[in-house]
Amino acid sequence: MEDILDKFKKADTSNFPDFHSFNKPLEQGLWVLCVAKDELDIKKLTAEEIASILVEVCETSVKPRVITNSFNKSKGKKVHVEREDGVTKYKIMKAGKDHLKPEERVMVHYFEPNQRFGSKRILSTGILSNLKGELKIIDPYCDKKTLDILENAGKTKLNFLTRISNIHTPRKQRSFLRDLQDFKSDYPDVEFRDYPQNDIHDRYVISDDAFVIIGYSLKDFGKKETFITVFKNNNDIREQLLNNFNSKWNISASI
Structure with a gap:
């Protein structure tokens, strides 16, 4: 986890939507997944990893269960869910990236x-x-x-x-x-x-x-x-x- 946090702290997010324009856990979690995939080549993250990144890097307090609930309630297949060794991981889909795009x-x-x-x-x-x-x-x-x-x-x-x-x-x-x-x-x-x-x-x-x-x-x-x-x-x-x-x-x- 420390390695992921270190990569996020050094990541160039200038080409991504402004994180601070999002105030809901769904968009905040999707933003983390988007940066992880497109900037850091980290394809999947757990809810715990997403929450840690939000707290330690983005200085935004969100609990892992809130991330999980937000993804579960979202519509349109914004994330893909996988189980690896009994652990649930999330991967952002195109619908999730489109959801982050600001309205014209x-x-x-x-x-x-x-x-x-x-x-x-x-x-x-x-x-x-x-x-x-x-x-x-x-x-x-x-x-x-x-x-x-x-x-x-x-x-x-x-x-x-x-x-x-x-x-x-x-x-x-x-x-x-x-x-x-x-x-x-x-x-x-x-x-x-x-x-x-x-x-x-x-x-x-x-x-x-x-x-x-x-x-x-x-x-x-x-x-x-x-x-x-x-x-x-x-x-x-x-x-x-x-x-x-x-x-x-x-x-x-x-x-």
């Missing part, structure tokens, strides 16, 4: 036209600032107002992909590049890159926990009627967008 959430924000100041404030402090982790942003059009929105959002670590050629005059390009260098001197973890092709049209933001579809460029946000849609816990589409972003990012030049 979609939030739609509507913005009226000609409300630039208020709309940008909501975008900065009400949406972007609440996203977790490093941001990855695609917006083919940008200027100093873009930098103002990013600064007000309080996100100082981000990758921003744009097209400098969309700033139509050399004078405006030079002005933006000067503003960008000043911005980067204050926020050194911000990186802008110039995408060489003309096949980016949509605007979106990817964070650690969500992705956001924006109907209008940040620099002109609030000028016209638009929507912002925030998708949380839709990892399949988020991964597709992330792969698309990374492929474009890798062929783009740092600004």
Whole structure:
């Protein structure tokens, strides 16, 4: 048992659902089985082992009989039960893993036209600032107002992909590049890159926990009627967008 506890204490659980989002013994027990199987290659555990892990590693007090009762009462074959040398062991099934997945959430924000100041404030402090982790942003059009929105959002670590050629005059390009260098001197973890092709049209933001579809460029946000849609816990589409972003990012030049 000490060996299992030691492995759990060292396990990287960043790719698993947040344990502390679960407050019922069923989900807590399933979480332990999921980490054991997928991260530590421990296929089966007893209720006693699960309870010990919850107490010693997760600092959550659950008795073995409560784990057993929770598994017995659960529906949908979330765990497989085996008897080995007179001992009952549990193995998580696909239904159990699916049960742990957070429910997808979609939030739609509507913005009226000609409300630039208020709309940008909501975008900065009400949406972007609440996203977790490093941001990855695609917006083919940008200027100093873009930098103002990013600064007000309080996100100082981000990758921003744009097209400098969309700033139509050399004078405006030079002005933006000067503003960008000043911005980067204050926020050194911000990186802008110039995408060489003309096949980016949509605007979106990817964070650690969500992705956001924006109907209008940040620099002109609030000028016209638009929507912002925030998708949380839709990892399949988020991964597709992330792969698309990374492929474009890798062929783009740092600004």
